[in-house]
Amino acid sequence: MNSPLVDIRDLRVKFSGQRTVHALNGVDIALSPGESLGILGESGSGKSVTLKAMLRLLPPRRTTVAGSIAVDGQDVLAMNADTLADYRGKTVSMIFQEPALALDPVYTLGHQIAESVIRHEGCDRATARQRALDMFERVRIPSPARRLDAYPHEMSGGMRQRAMIALALACRPKVLLADEPTTALDATVQIQILLLLRELQREMGMAMIFVTHDMGVAVEVSDRIAVMYGGRIVESGGVADVIKSPSHPYTRGLLASTVHGAMRGTRLEAIAGAPPSLATAPTGCSFAPRCRLATPACEGAVPPMVGVGPAHVARCIAVAPAAA
Amino acid sequence: MSAPSAAAVAAPESSAQTTPPLLSVRGLVKHFPITGGILGRKVGTVQAVDGVDFDIAKGETLGVVGESGCGKSTTARLVMHLIQPDAGDLRVEGRTIGLNLTLRELRRGVQMVFQDSFASLNPRLTIQDSIAFGPKVYGTPEREALARAHDLLEKVGLDPMSFGRRYPHELSGGQRQRVNIARALALQPKLLLLDEAVSALDKSVEAQVLNLLVDLKAQFDLTYMFISHDLNVVQYMSDRVMVMYLGRVAEIGPVEIIYGGARHPYTRALLSAMPSMDPAKRTMEAPLAGDPPNPIDPPSGCRFHTRCPFAEVVCSTRVPDLLRQPETAQHAVACHMADASSGHSRAGSGT
Numbered sequence: 001m002n003s004p005l006v007d008i009r010d011l012r013v014k015f016s017g018q019r020t021v022h023a024l025n026g027v028d029i030a031l032s033p034g035e036s037l038g039i040l041g042e043s044g045s046g047k048s049v050t051l052k053a054m055l056r057l058l059p060p061r062r063t064t065v066a067g068s069i070a071v072d073g074q075d076v077l078a079m080n081a082d083t084l085a086d087y088r089g090k091t092v093s094m095i096f097q098e099p100a101l102a103l104d105p106v107y108t109l110g111h112q113i114a115e116s117v118i119r120h121e122g123c124d125r126a127t128a129r130q131r132a133l134d135m136f137e138r139v140r141i142p143s144p145a146r147r148l149d150a151y152p153h154e155m156s157g158g159m160r161q162r163a164m165i166a167l168a169l170a171c172r173p174k175v176l177l178a179d180e181p182t183t184a185l186d187a188t189v190q191i192q193i194l195l196l197l198r199e200l201q202r203e204m205g206m207a208m209i210f211v212t213h214d215m216g217v218a219v220e221v222s223d224r225i226a227v228m229y230g231g232r233i234v235e236s237g238g239v240a241d242v243i244k245s246p247s248h249p250y251t252r253g254l255l256a257s258t259v260h261g262a263m264r265g266t267r268l269e270a271i272a273g274a275p276p277s278l279a280t281a282p283t284g285c286s287f288a289p290r291c292r293l294a295t296p297a298c299e300g301a302v303p304p305m306v307g308v309g310p311a312h313v314a315r316c317i318a319v320a321p322a323a324a
Numbered sequence: 325m326s327a328p329s330a331a332a333v334a335a336p337e338s339s340a341q342t343t344p345p346l347l348s349v350r351g352l353v354k355h356f357p358i359t360g361g362i363l364g365r366k367v368g369t370v371q372a373v374d375g376v377d378f379d380i381a382k383g384e385t386l387g388v389v390g391e392s393g394c395g396k397s398t399t400a401r402l403v404m405h406l407i408q409p410d411a412g413d414l415r416v417e418g419r420t421i422g423l424n425l426t427l428r429e430l431r432r433g434v435q436m437v438f439q440d441s442f443a444s445l446n447p448r449l450t451i452q453d454s455i456a457f458g459p460k461v462y463g464t465p466e467r468e469a470l471a472r473a474h475d476l477l478e479k480v481g482l483d484p485m486s487f488g489r490r491y492p493h494e495l496s497g498g499q500r501q502r503v504n505i506a507r508a509l510a511l512q513p514k515l516l517l518l519d520e521a522v523s524a525l526d527k528s529v530e531a532q533v534l535n536l537l538v539d540l541k542a543q544f545d546l547t548y549m550f551i552s553h554d555l556n557v558v559q560y561m562s563d564r565v566m567v568m569y570l571g572r573v574a575e576i577g578p579v580e581i582i583y584g585g586a587r588h589p590y591t592r593a594l595l596s597a598m599p600s601m602d603p604a605k606r607t608m609e610a611p612l613a614g615d616p617p618n619p620i621d622p623p624s625g626c627r628f629h630t631r632c633p634f635a636e637v638v639c640s641t642r643v644p645d646l647l648r649q650p651e652t653a654q655h656a657v658a659c660h661m662a663d664a665s666s667g668h669s670r671a672g673s674g675t
Binding site: 042043142156157158159186187188189190191192194195213214215216217219220239240243244253254257258259260261263264267268269270271272274275 | 391392496498499526527528529530531532534535538553554555556557559560579583593594597598599600601602603604606607608609610611612613614615616618
């Protein structure tokens with residue numbers, strides 16, 4: 001195996017200010033070219049912070065970052081402003097939950113896409129505009145030539161999301177980061193966007209990290225799933241392994257408490273309690289206070305990742321490791 | 325744009341022959357004007373709710389599903405009279421609002437829980453005061469109101485001694501939503517309107533609150549109108565389900581029929597747009613193309629015809645009535661394909 005495209009090791013992010021939050025407490029991610037990783041977690045689990053750290057989008061004054069992030073052989077945390085500007089949009093691109101906030105309201109969509117292409121590839125405006133048109137066709141925006149001259153507010157939610165995808169992919173990034181891009185969309189539109197992302201990811205051969213709180217959405221787009229809790233990855237593995245045979249008590253609880261049709265008339269197995277506040281860095285397993293299997297040993301030290309199957313690991317001392 | 329005749333309305337055929345349904349809604353209409361320009365002239369109308377009929381029988385849960393702009397939240401607000409309907413008839417246990425039911429009586433019998441747990445609590449009141457506020461307004465003595473607030477906090481799983489004197493910002497989202505539920509129950513209502521009440525909660529907390537809602541319903545003999553965009557949750561909670569599209573009812577019926585044998589093409593599309601939970605059975609094709617149309621200028625005839633794979637000429641020219649299905653009287657569909665006399669080529673073929 002050659003070195004992965006994305007190699008994140010022991011990433012720790014602490015926010016200080018009025019309140020201290022230990023948002024990430026040791027995250028490791030390795031992603032191969034063309035691979036699609038779904039990060040599943042609840043609010044405050046650190047899933048969005050992980051993506052933002054990869055693009056250095058966190059407020060520098062209030063954030064302490066430790067660990068390492070390497071993407072395509074480059075050390076992201078060591079980049080200066082120029083290198084960072086080259087890297088954003090060219091190597092790694094990101095799409096957000098709310099395109100209305102991510103797009104610039106005072107420029108047409110065609111202008112914004114062309115601007116990005118000119119910045120990264122140094123081509124002339126006509127070529128850049130042609131690329132914008134190609135991208136609009138790829139994301140299947142109806143009457144694309146006309147829509148290039150539209151402003152973001154003139155489009156519906158689903159079309160804006162498509163336009164943002166076109167902008168993010170215009171310079172053919174190697175990695176696409178997607179932060180809940182379909183959460184604000186209606187059900188019939190959400191599935192269209194998910195299928196579009198899956199198709200573009202495959203066609204363009206790019207790697208993708210897709211953050212979501214919705215298990216079904218993660219299943220639709222991911223090759224692998226990483227489950228986050230309290231600023232750590234608690235389980236990761238192939239999508240079928242994690243969904244069909246979850247190992248970590250949190251993943252099991254999450255699957256059991258996710259409502260689906262067959263559960264009618266039965267009582268839901270809710271996980272008691274609430275997610276941790278992360279005001280102090282958790283010294284042991286951060287799920288221990290809510291876990292039925294917790295023992296004093298769980299609070300003592302951070303559990304190591306244990307192999308529970310082929311390429312399937314869980315951070316729990318109560319799960320039996322697979323026979324190596 | 326005539327409202328469907330009363331005979332066409334899907335009322336549950338239960339023992340309701342003599343006792344009227346808990347809530348009965350007929351021909352409910354709400355259009356919001358859009359003003360523009362410096363003179364604030366009316367430039368358009370949002371047809372938020374446009375001729376909605378339904379009943380809720382005592383003790384049942386009616387789930388309401390639909391995409392944004394379909395009018396599900398507006399319907400709930402109209403039932404509560406938080407906004408005034410333009411037209412329509414609202415009855416609670418057979419009594420009409422404005423005629424022989426005062427607004428005060430209505431709000432005592434019907435209460436609502438909103439999606440945003442923070443915005444719906446007064447930030448300057450402790451949570452016990454928030455819960456006791458309603459009863460005090462309705463004449464309960466201070467001490468008794470507070471005792472009831474404590475009792476309700478305990479019922480929703482929050483220790484009154486440690487939580488009662490806290491302010492909303494000191495609670496988590498799940499805890500705040502429990503407070504909102506307790507407050508809604510403080511006036512001992514018969515009907516609770518739950519408008520996306522669990523949608524903002526994390527999955528692990530959502531399950532706790534759903535369990536609580538199920539328990540409270542049995543304990544206090546409640547009736548729910550459960551509005552959500554989450555089809556899984558609606559299936560879990562509801563006895564009957566109403567599917568709305570752009571201000572109208574597309575289909576209404578028992579939960580097993582809506583989820584197992586829906587007849588409206590929109591209901592089917594909505595269900596097949598649910599992400600798969602099985603990695604081996606991923607969705608291969610989106611059931612519908614495009615976004616829902618704008619309710620400012622909705623399509624003519626059947627409002628779904630612009631996105632419907634089976635649309636014919638009749639669909640764009642005539643509004644389909646919400647017709648009871650011959651197989652199950654509780655099941656009603658507003659689609660020309662389900663109406664043998666509509667002239668649609670697939671009418672009556674059972675597709």
